Amino acid sequence: MSGEPPKKKRRYSGSNMTGESAESLRQQRCHLPIYSARGRLNLEIRKTSSAIIIGETGSGKTTQIPQYLYESGMAREGMIACTQPRRVAAITVAQRVAMEMGVELGKQVGYCVRFDDMTSPGTKIKYMTDGMLLREAILDPLLSKYAVVILDEAHERTIHTDVLFGVIKDAQQKRKKGKACPLKVIVMSATMDVDHFSTYFNNAPVLYIEGREHPIELLYSSMPQSDYLFAAIVTVFQIHQDEPPGHDILVFLTGQEEIEAMLKSVKDIAKDLPSDCPQLLVCPMYAALPPGQQLKIFQPTPAGSRKVILATNIAETSITIQGIKHVIDTGKVKAKSYQPGSGLDLLKVQWVSKSQAWQRTGRSGREDSGTCWRLYTENQFQELRENTIPEIQRCNLSSVVLQLLALGIPNILRFDFMDKPSAESIINAVDQLNLLAAVEKKDKVQLTSLGKKMAIFPLEPRLSKVILMAKEYNCLEEILTIVSLLSVESVLFTPHNKREDAHAARKKFTSSDGDHIMLLNIYRAYKAVKGNKQWCFENFINMRHMRNALDIRHQLREMCVRAGLPIQSCGPDTSAIRKCISSGQFMNTAELQREGEYVTLDRRQSVSIHPSSCLFQCKPAYVLYNELVYTTKCYMRNICVVDPEWLYEAAPTYFKRRYGGKNR
Numbered sequence: 001m002s003g004e005p006p007k008k009k010r011r012y013s014g015s016n017m018t019g020e021s022a023e024s025l026r027q028q029r030c031h032l033p034i035y036s037a038r039g040r041l042n043l044e045i046r047k048t049s050s051a052i053i054i055g056e057t058g059s060g061k062t063t064q065i066p067q068y069l070y071e072s073g074m075a076r077e078g079m080i081a082c083t084q085p086r087r088v089a090a091i092t093v094a095q096r097v098a099m100e101m102g103v104e105l106g107k108q109v110g111y112c113v114r115f116d117d118m119t120s121p122g123t124k125i126k127y128m129t130d131g132m133l134l135r136e137a138i139l140d141p142l143l144s145k146y147a148v149v150i151l152d153e154a155h156e157r158t159i160h161t162d163v164l165f166g167v168i169k170d171a172q173q174k175r176k177k178g179k180a181c182p183l184k185v186i187v188m189s190a191t192m193d194v195d196h197f198s199t200y201f202n203n204a205p206v207l208y209i210e211g212r213e214h215p216i217e218l219l220y221s222s223m224p225q226s227d228y229l230f231a232a233i234v235t236v237f238q239i240h241q242d243e244p245p246g247h248d249i250l251v252f253l254t255g256q257e258e259i260e261a262m263l264k265s266v267k268d269i270a271k272d273l274p275s276d277c278p279q280l281l282v283c284p285m286y287a288a289l290p291p292g293q294q295l296k297i298f299q300p301t302p303a304g305s306r307k308v309i310l311a312t313n314i315a316e317t318s319i320t321i322q323g324i325k326h327v328i329d330t331g332k333v334k335a336k337s338y339q340p341g342s343g344l345d346l347l348k349v350q351w352v353s354k355s356q357a358w359q360r361t362g363r364s365g366r367e368d369s370g371t372c373w374r375l376y377t378e379n380q381f382q383e384l385r386e387n388t389i390p391e392i393q394r395c396n397l398s399s400v401v402l403q404l405l406a407l408g409i410p411n412i413l414r415f416d417f418m419d420k421p422s423a424e425s426i427i428n429a430v431d432q433l434n435l436l437a438a439v440e441k442k443d444k445v446q447l448t449s450l451g452k453k454m455a456i457f458p459l460e461p462r463l464s465k466v467i468l469m470a471k472e473y474n475c476l477e478e479i480l481t482i483v484s485l486l487s488v489e490s491v492l493f494t495p496h497n498k499r500e501d502a503h504a505a506r507k508k509f510t511s512s513d514g515d516h517i518m519l520l521n522i523y524r525a526y527k528a529v530k531g532n533k534q535w536c537f538e539n540f541i542n543m544r545h546m547r548n549a550l551d552i553r554h555q556l557r558e559m560c561v562r563a564g565l566p567i568q569s570c571g572p573d574t575s576a577i578r579k580c581i582s583s584g585q586f587m588n589t590a591e592l593q594r595e596g597e598y599v600t601l602d603r604r605q606s607v608s609i610h611p612s613s614c615l616f617q618c619k620p621a622y623v624l625y626n627e628l629v630y631t632t633k634c635y636m637r638n639i640c641v642v643d644p645e646w647l648y649e650a651a652p653t654y655f656k657r658r659y660g661g662k663n664r
């Protein structure tokens with residue numbers, strides 16, 4: 001390990017963009033590489049029903065193309081949708097475009113992301129997450145509100161984008177047959193396999209946008225780094241020492257824990273810097289941060305200081321953060337990989353693909369020249385895979401299959417996927433949904449009425465089922481709390497050096513029934529003190545995550561009210577709650593063996609109770625877990641004590657088939 005940052009060859013002196021008057025915005029638009037191509041683009045797009053557009057990062061695709069189409073009258077017969085894989089991109093790009101057009105956000109230009117719709121009847125350009133457009137397609141498979149759908153950042157190949165590809169192709173054909181207004185589809189990215197996309201979209205023409213506005217200097221490590229976190233810290237401080245204030249830094253890391261650890265190290269080191277050094281402002285950026293906190297990274301850096309943003313790949317595509325001059329790319333990302341054999345959805349740190357590395361590089365050089373510090377060698381870069389494996393080929397598909405069925409897709413195995421997931425993973429997903437009573441297999445697979453209701457909730461099917469079953473047990477109040485708390489990063493805050501204090505402080509919330517009930521106790525106590533900050537601090541509760549959970553709870557509650565579900569409380573009886581959870585999560589259960597170890601009930605896999613669980617010291621005979629995580633061994637996380645009788649009641653055929661009833 002060298003810890004030595006990549007060698008710097010040249011230095012640029014950048015100018016900061018300050019004026020944001022209408023004239024300055026107009027000038028910026030005119031200077032973008034895409035500007036000179038706008039006439040040709042409009043012409044080509046008008047002629048065809050589908051087009052693939054490829055152009056360098058920062059050339060102006062996301063912000064300009066929807067505006068060009070709007071200005072040329074293409075929004076007369078319907079809206080222009082532009083999808084983004086991430087909510088933060090949808091929101092910030094919409095803000096920027098509204099500003100460029102001189103209109104109020106939410107009027108002609110708006111955005112729509114999960115739990116936040118900023119559009120109005122007059123909206124013509126709508127930025128939205130791919131997941132939101134997919135939800136809209138469930139209600140209106142022809143997407144009749146839209147004249148143009150732009151699928152941006154297509155290289156990311158999120159599950160939602162991949163499903164949208166097929167759904168939109170289908171809508172296009174149906175609209176053509178029905179003589180409705182044609183639906184135009186545009187697929188965009190800076191880094192994609194254009195031939196693959198063009199072939200899939202019936203040999204759609206590929207339109208190239210030449211050039212980039214500002215140069216980016218690329219620096220590689222001279223030797224491989226064995227500790228990329230350390231190398232990143234060293235690089236931050238080298239830049240801090242050499243570069244003038246205002247040249248901000250964006251560092252790509254793999255996850256929340258790593259970000260929090262580096263945040264602390266950078267702050268600690270910065271404390272000892274000479275007093276005439278510019279102030280360092282360190283900002284985290286990861287998916288579990290509440291949306292308001294995420295948007296903080298876009299606030300201007302105060303004069304005389306430097307901002308360092310520590311981000312996951314959430315900041316990798318589409319966004320422009322003013323002031324970012326330097327990007328530090330560790331080359332690593334945490335990504336999901338699903339093993340149908342073991343039923344595990346594992347999160348693993350791995351190398352990025354080349355296309356991801358280019359996207360990261362492209363977060364600099366947006367307002368001025370920039371530098372990208374790759375903390376790996378050029379040879380290592382050459383060995384990276386070209387493109388990221390589509391998410392649909394590496395994740396549990398039960399949510400997607402539920403959505404496809406809700407869309408009325410008759411045979412999922414024959415769905416027009418751009419790259420098919422394995423038949424095994426589709427069949428597994430259908431089987432799981434069947435066990436949850438969400439689908440029935442007659443001559444074809446179809447949703448039951450329960451399954452249709454489950455598709456309304458933007459949750460994993462197992463959790464949607466738990467919400468719907470709460471009616472039977474009169475416990476929706478409690479279930480909403482538990483599901484919301486399970487949907488965010490842990491609200492338990494356990495600093496390494498205060499582990500014992502944290503456990504002692506939390507003792508009053510623990511329950512012999514398990515973690516779900518402990519979460520409920522924490523929520524009740526938090527509400528009783530009205531979310532008091534000092535209380536959170538003293539009890540080692542992460543206030544940010546708690547607030548995030550409250551927000552989700554509020555949204556889910558509204559969905560339940562709209563679905564006519566009675567919001568009732570079961571009072572102090574926790575067995576109703578645990579029975580209800582069992583009705584959706586009976587597949588995630590384990591039993592204690594004679595030797596004191598646990599094995600899962602489905603695949604007889606050895607598992608252990610995670611040390612963070614309040615049941616860590618206990619050995620209940622049967623437990624239900626929310627998830628399995630693999631570190632040094634396979635751990636069950638968020639566990640609750642269950643009675644095998646409840647499991648049998650929840651899924652008699654499943655348990656009879658497996659054990660001939662012997663577990664009863």
Ligand SMILES: Nc1ncnc2c1ncn2[C@@H]1O[C@H](COP(=O)(O)OP(=O)(O)OP(=O)(O)O)[C@@H](O)[C@H]1O
Pocket residue numbers: 032055056057058059060061062063064092096189190317318319320321322362365366367
């Ligand atoms: N929020 C913003 N603040 C300042 N400038 C911005 C903002 N958003 C965009 N820009 C300017 O517009 C340019 C074009 O951005 P745009 O997102 O349209 O490019 P793109 O081609 O879609 O890039 P990418 O492939 O990285 O998404 C940026 O390089 C930047 O100069």
